[in-house]
Amino acid sequence: MQADPCEEFHLLIQADLDGELTANEAAEVAVHVAGCPACAKIQADLLGLRLRLRAELPRAAAGAATRAAVAKRLAAMPARPRTGARRSSWASFAGGIALAASILLLVPMVDLDGTGRELVAAHVQALQSGNPVAVESSDRHTVKPWFDGKIRFSPAVKDLTQDGFPLIGGRTEVIGGQTVAVMVYRRRGHLIDVFAWPSGTLETWRAALGLDGTGTRDGFATATWVSDGITYHAVSSTDGAEMVHFLGHWWEP
Amino acid sequence: MVILSRATPPIDRARFEAEILPHLDSASNFARWMVRDPGLSEDVVQEAMLRALTYFAGFRGGDGRAWLLQIVRNTANSMLAQRQSQPQAASDEAAAMNVADPAHNPEEAASAMQGAALLARALAALPDELRECLVLRELEELSYKQISEVVGVPMGTVMSRLWRARQALLGADAGGAAHAS
Numbered sequence: 041m042q043a044d045p046c047e048e049f050h051l052l053i054q055a056d057l058d059g060e061l062t063a064n065e066a067a068e069v070a071v072h073v074a075g076c077p078a079c080a081k082i083q084a085d086l087l088g089l090r091l092r093l094r095a096e097l098p099r100a101a102a103g104a105a106t107r108a109a110v111a112k113r114l115a116a117m118p119a120r121p122r123t124g125a126r127r128s129s130w131a132s133f134a135g136g137i138a139l140a141a142s143i144l145l146l147v148p149m150v151d152l153d154g155t156g157r158e159l160v161a162a163h164v165q166a167l168q169s170g171n172p173v174a175v176e177s178s179d180r181h182t183v184k185p186w187f188d189g190k191i192r193f194s195p196a197v198k199d200l201t202q203d204g205f206p207l208i209g210g211r212t213e214v215i216g217g218q219t220v221a222v223m224v225y226r227r228r229g230h231l232i233d234v235f236a237w238p239s240g241t242l243e244t245w246r247a248a249l250g251l252d253g254t255g256t257r258d259g260f261a262t263a264t265w266v267s268d269g270i271t272y273h274a275v276s277s278t279d280g281a282e283m284v285h286f287l288g289h290w291w292e293p
Numbered sequence: 294m295v296i297l298s299r300a301t302p303p304i305d306r307a308r309f310e311a312e313i314l315p316h317l318d319s320a321s322n323f324a325r326w327m328v329r330d331p332g333l334s335e336d337v338v339q340e341a342m343l344r345a346l347t348y349f350a351g352f353r354g355g356d357g358r359a360w361l362l363q364i365v366r367n368t369a370n371s372m373l374a375q376r377q378s379q380p381q382a383a384s385d386e387a388a389a390m391n392v393a394d395p396a397h398n399p400e401e402a403a404s405a406m407q408g409a410a411l412l413a414r415a416l417a418a419l420p421d422e423l424r425e426c427l428v429l430r431e432l433e434e435l436s437y438k439q440i441s442e443v444v445g446v447p448m449g450t451v452m453s454r455l456w457r458a459r460q461a462l463l464g465a466d467a468g469g470a471a472h473a474s
Binding site: 050051054055058059060085086089090092093094096097099100101102103105106107109110113114281284285288292 | 319432
């Protein structure tokens with residue numbers, strides 16, 4: 041392209057093609073192009089390129105795996121915004137799901153706060169002991185069988201090494217008089233203890249109503265979720281955002 | 294059941310489904326052209342959607358598509374940087390895009406097929422800052438203003454990058470797939 045007297049028109053021709061001009065500006069371009077073969081060629085080339093790009097490079101739709109992962113994460117979220125802490129959530133739910141709430145009231149209450157405190161204490165104690173795992177292995181096929189005979193349920197033991205949360209082993213703890221499984225993951229310098237026990241009716245209902253989730257207790261990031269009849273409760277000194285990432289990866293198929 | 298509550302701001306799922314989720318395909322296409330590697334681009338999109346869910350409470354409304362694509366762009370750049378820091382040979386771009394090498398096509402291969410493959414190669418070979426603008430404009434059909442939001446440069450810069458990208462492709466086209474006439 042030699043010195044082109046119409047250079048100032050180039051970006052205008054392009055902007056016209058891109059639908060960025062006012063009607064007056066577009067008319068000005070049209071008048072110029074009608075009398076200037078060089079600019080008419082530029083316009084035709086740009087339009088030709090657009091047609092080819094759109095016809096020959098079909099847009100890539102999201103893959104099935106991505107779609108499934110996103111749907112799964114979304115499905116696990118409450119269908120409406122929730123504000124405030126756990127207590128006010130109870131109040132805000134009263135209107136919309138009065139029936140479910142009334143059923144919930146019939147379920148014997150357990151001391152959830154007490155359990156949460158015990159779990160944090162168990163996490164801290166394990167760190168202090170210097171022996172956070174009784175079986176040390178990054179292989180879930182080693183960790184999972186280790187629980188056989190120690191507990192009467194089968195928790196999910198996931199290999200999240202690829203996601204930056206390597207499994208380092210497992211142990212058992214007695215919480216509220218019940219033996220629970222603990223899967224231990226590492227995130228950079230932090231350990232994540234994932235406690236697991238068979239879900240009680242109350243826990244199942246709480247999960248179904250979206251009353252559980254990530255949070256903090258005494259400065260530790262926590263998360264509670266239910267999967268296949270097992271309640272999981274994670275405790276870690278890592279931050280809340282990391283805990284959300286951990287949960288996202290835990291749920292990946 | 295994963296519930297994002299106190300550690301992350303509460304999320305209005307219905308609003309997310311209405312304003313962000315419809316742009317998942319856009320996110321995928323943009324990620325694909327940004328990282329030019331189908332496997333990595335799936336990872337980018339999943340990570341970007343997770344970030345979108347995490348940050349959604351901070352989304353003040355407005356252009357959900359530009360907002361999501363901006364997250365995809367940041368995610369892609371950080372994951373590309375992460376991968377480059379690993380001692381792993383970068384895969385051949387054209388091969389990674391599943392673009393057939395026209396030289397291996399039979400002589401009688403439809404010239405249209407060749408043209409498409411060459412065009413994909415030429416686009417994949419553009420410098421990142423030109424390619425992202427062109428993909429957002431021509432394939433995602435974003436306005437200059439939206440592109441300037443996603444990429445974080447003034448509209449004048451968007452215009453000049455689009456111009457350079459288009460001239461580069463028209464030049465590549467002239468050298469490679471000559472017009473069949």
